[in-house]
Structures are given as C-alpha cells and as structure tokens.
Amino acid sequence: MRDPLDLPSGVGQRSASYRFELVDGRTGVRRGPVTPLRDTTPSLVHDVTGIIVRRVESLTLDVADARRLRPLTDRVAISMVVGGREYPLGRYMIGDAIQLQTSTGSTAPLVLFDEMFVVDQELETGFEGSGQRVDRAVLRLLAGLPIGEVQVDWTDRTSVSSWSPGNTRGMALRDLARQGGFFLPWFNHGGRLRLMGAFEPATRRPTIDLDASQRVFRGSVARGSELLTAPNRFVVVSNDPGTDVAPIVGVYDVPSSAPHSIAQRGFVLPKVVEAQLPSQVAVDVYARTLGIQQTAYETVELSTPPDPRHDGYDVVRWDGLLWLETGWTMQLAAGGEMRHTLRRAYPDTGGDDL
Known part of the structure; x- marks a missing residue:
C-alpha cells in the first residue's frame, strides 16, 4: 500500500489539511481545535542556529477562538492530515499574543x-x-521541567563543566550536547526534546530521497557557499586554571575531499574555542562535533510539497549527492510548499561516527 506522502514521480501537489488544537500545558487536556483566518498562511520554521529551534509565524485566530485562548498556559498542537492519516508537527507555546480590535471583536x-x-x-x-556521563547530566539538568519525555542517546563521554546562577539552562544544555558528541538539541515532531549523536552525513544512508521522488519544484533551487572564509580546522583547548597541567588540545580537520580543506587550499584557517573538559578523548569529541555542526560547506535551498517526514538532521539525497538538512520552512495551508536548507556532505572523514 502506497504511503499517502509518496507522490507519483513528477507530481508536486497533494490534498492535505492542517489541524491546530489547544492543549492545556499543565494537564495535557485537549481543549479543542482552533482555525487560523482564511486570509493568512501560517508557517512552521525549523532553524538549528537558534536555541529555540522551532517557531510558528503568521498564525491569526478569529474572534471566537481568540476569546478561548489562555496565552500563559495553553499550547498549540499542530498536525498535517494526508489521506486520512494525521502526522504530528510538534507542540508550541504562545510567545507573543496581540489583540487586534475589529467591529465584531478582537482577533489574535x-x-x-x-x-x-x-x-x-x-x-x-x-x-x-x-x-x-553527559546523557545522565542532561536528564539531571532538565529534571522537574514540564516538558515531557526527553530522548537523549547514550554516550560514554563525561562532563566536569559548571554553570553559575544566571546562566541559562539552554546554554548549559547546548554545551553539554557538544561535550557528549551530540547534535544541538531540538523539540521534534512528537514534541519531545531530542539529543541525537552527531554523525558524518556522508557515511549514512539517506532518510529522504528527493532523486527517487523527483518532488523538487522546478526553478526553486538556489545554491550558495561560504567556502572562501570557512574554517578548515577546529581546535578545542581545555585548560583548568587551578592547576599547572598543560592544556589539553583537540583538533578536527574538515574532510580532505571538501574544496576548502587544508589539503586543497594549501593552508590552515583555524577556529579555536575554549571549553572545560576532562580528558584528551573529551576534547577530541568536542572538536569533531563542533566541526560537523559548524563547518560551512556548499549549501542549497530548494522547495518541495510539504512532507512531515523531514524533522531534524535528516540525510537527504538530491542531485546524486548526500546533504544534511539544517533547516526548513513549511507553509501550514493547503497548496503550500516546504523550503529546505541542505548542507553538502563530503566523504573521506578520516574517522568513524561518534
């Protein structure tokens, strides 16, 4: 039986709708659906460069739904409905609510x-x-928060870092993610906080194959890169100021097949950061994780029909090559499109997956 998300080759549209439902953030009780105004097109944005990875923009509720809204405690669960199946797209809290007065009441x-x-x-x-161990430290850091189940991969890496009062928990979480060899954390389609072990995308099978489906819209492809100024070596220095022990240094070089690598450019463009880490293994892992996530390879932006199978850090095959998806924007309206940001994956990494 064909998955309703799998369009026939060359077909760029499908019948789909979106469901928005109010949920009490304290109890989890569903309070019923709400409907955006017809003349608005909400968008769901996934951007791994920010601490808050996902946001919904241009969502306006009508007068009746605005009256029901409890901005401080309500959540909005969003899903996509295709072929009678409902695909979750996450749960969101209200970050900004404005009342716009009309002759019949206020919209939101x-x-x-x-x-x-x-x-x-x-x-x-x-x-x-x-x-x-970092995975256990993450769970301890988040204990007691009303965010539901946390999905964190196992790691044998440990942390000796500390964060003082006034630092944000999000900052500590991102630091721990790098120390544990994880991609930066995000809330996935299931509404769960996810920490996934970082990997070299060129060594993985694609989770999304755009070549097989031929779903990319003609004329939507835009290529770019920052290779001219991109670092090709990531150096992490761990130095405990309370001891006389020499600093521990970890180094990660981008794959030699990349056009801006040391082998191909002929010189080093380093990026150096300091971190409080306990061992040589720990600084090596931190440097490699930093390099995998921050290296500015060739990028491409392209558009497809909306597809809820795209979540976070998917490996995508397109144009015969592998790419790591680092962001996307999905229009939450019938006939909308999904804009993807992909980063080129280069082979010849010189190491195994983390």
Missing part, C-alpha cells in the same frame, strides 16, 4: 515557540557536570 495574531522557551531560563542555582 500569534507567534509560537517550541518548549525550549521553558528550558532556556536562568539557573537559580549553579549546575555542575560532576564527572557524570
């Missing part, structure tokens, strides 16, 4: 954020890694 233009907003608040007391 909203900006929604994923629940990283709950995480990214200032620490009231300090937090220490205490030499604990």
Whole structure:
C-alpha cells in the first residue's frame, strides 16, 4: 500500500489539511481545535542556529477562538492530515499574543515557540557536570521541567563543566550536547526534546530521497557557499586554571575531499574555542562535533510539497549527492510548499561516527 506522502514521480501537489488544537500545558487536556483566518498562511520554521529551534509565524485566530485562548498556559498542537492519516508537527507555546480590535471583536495574531522557551531560563542555582556521563547530566539538568519525555542517546563521554546562577539552562544544555558528541538539541515532531549523536552525513544512508521522488519544484533551487572564509580546522583547548597541567588540545580537520580543506587550499584557517573538559578523548569529541555542526560547506535551498517526514538532521539525497538538512520552512495551508536548507556532505572523514 502506497504511503499517502509518496507522490507519483513528477507530481508536486497533494490534498492535505492542517489541524491546530489547544492543549492545556499543565494537564495535557485537549481543549479543542482552533482555525487560523482564511486570509493568512501560517508557517512552521525549523532553524538549528537558534536555541529555540522551532517557531510558528503568521498564525491569526478569529474572534471566537481568540476569546478561548489562555496565552500563559495553553499550547498549540499542530498536525498535517494526508489521506486520512494525521502526522504530528510538534507542540508550541504562545510567545507573543496581540489583540487586534475589529467591529465584531478582537482577533489574535500569534507567534509560537517550541518548549525550549521553558528550558532556556536562568539557573537559580549553579549546575555542575560532576564527572557524570553527559546523557545522565542532561536528564539531571532538565529534571522537574514540564516538558515531557526527553530522548537523549547514550554516550560514554563525561562532563566536569559548571554553570553559575544566571546562566541559562539552554546554554548549559547546548554545551553539554557538544561535550557528549551530540547534535544541538531540538523539540521534534512528537514534541519531545531530542539529543541525537552527531554523525558524518556522508557515511549514512539517506532518510529522504528527493532523486527517487523527483518532488523538487522546478526553478526553486538556489545554491550558495561560504567556502572562501570557512574554517578548515577546529581546535578545542581545555585548560583548568587551578592547576599547572598543560592544556589539553583537540583538533578536527574538515574532510580532505571538501574544496576548502587544508589539503586543497594549501593552508590552515583555524577556529579555536575554549571549553572545560576532562580528558584528551573529551576534547577530541568536542572538536569533531563542533566541526560537523559548524563547518560551512556548499549549501542549497530548494522547495518541495510539504512532507512531515523531514524533522531534524535528516540525510537527504538530491542531485546524486548526500546533504544534511539544517533547516526548513513549511507553509501550514493547503497548496503550500516546504523550503529546505541542505548542507553538502563530503566523504573521506578520516574517522568513524561518534
């Protein structure tokens, strides 16, 4: 039986609708659907460069739904309905609510954020890694927050870092992610906070094959790169100021097949960061994770029909090559499109997956 998301070759449209439902953020009780105004087109944006990865823009509720809204406690669960099946697209909290007065009452233009907003608040007391495994330290950092289940991959990396009161929990979480060899965290379609082990995309099978489906809209492709100024070496230095021990240094070089690599450019363009890490293995992992996530390879932007199978850090095959998806924007309206940002994956990494 064909998945309703799999369009026939060359077909660029499907019948789809979107469901928006109010959920009580304290109890999880569903309070019923809401409907955006017909003359608006909400968009769901996924951007891994920010601490809050997902947001919903241009969502305006009509007068009746605006009256039902409880901005401080409500969440909005969003899903896509295709062929009678419902595909979740995450759960969002209200980050900005404005009342626009009309002759019949007030409408509510909203900006929604994923629940990283709950995480990214200032620490009231300090937090220490205490030499604990990073996956366990992450769970301890997030304990007690009303964000549901946390999905974090296992790691044998440990953390000895500390964060003082006033630092944000989101900052500590992102630091721990790099120390543990994880991609930066995001809330996925299931509404769960996800920390996935970082990997070299050129070594993975694609999760999305755009060549097989031929769903890319003609004329939508835009290529770009920052290769001219991109670092080709990432250096991490760990130096405990309380000891006389020499600093520990970890180095990650971008794959030699990349056009801006040291082998092909003939000289080093380093990016150097400091981090409090316990061992040589730890700084090596941190440097490699940093390089995988921040290296500015060739990029491409293209458009397809909306597809909820795109979530976070998907490996995409397009134009005969592998790409890592680092962002997308989905129009949440019938006939809308999905704009993707892909980063080129180069082979010859000189190492195994983290």
